Amino acid sequence: DTEVTQTPKHLVMGMTNKKSLKCEQHMGHRAMYWYKQKAKKPPELMFVYSYEKLSINESVPSRFSPECPNSSLLNLHLHALQPEDSALYLCASSQQVVETQYFGPGTRLLVL
């Protein structure tokens, strides 16, 4: 299984809602990543988990809260988002940090 899956594919939420994005991989990778991508821009790194511990937080606002319940799962909890947070959220995994990354298809988020 060489796939990274993400759910949901699309999400529309209000600024007062709480929602979660989910990412799963069964490749035995020990590094997992969250990226945010706005239209016509490159992906921007948000968080990196290595061996289920948060190793990089790129100064992301606290309304984004990552969680790594186990080595196969990565969540991104969303609360009190702003319209400018609307973007494609990409999850990726790799054997170790900074090795080849395998990306999921992304969750397209719209904040109203």
Add this chain to the structure above:
Amino acid sequence: SQQGEEDPQALSIQEGENATMNCSYKTSINNLQWYRQNSGRGLVHLILIRSNEREKHSGRLRVTLDTSKKSSSLLITASRAADTASYFCATDAKLVFGKGTKLTVNP
């Protein structure tokens, strides 16, 4: 500033032609990776080249690495309409993608 910067930002060619895009980076690296992204989709890893390699091939892809110039190039030969996508480089030194090269292959 970005670790990997691709050049050109946009490239439009005819099917069958070759496409070359370049990547420059700033610090020492152990490896450099190229990715492709179709519109609105996740990135797909194309090829990884290590710092002790100068050239690597994978099908119609050829990647070169010049560590003295801190640059890499991706050559796609005999391009197809399906190669239309954005192409990004990234290095292991910093998990940062450049702006990418948007390649359009016209049938």
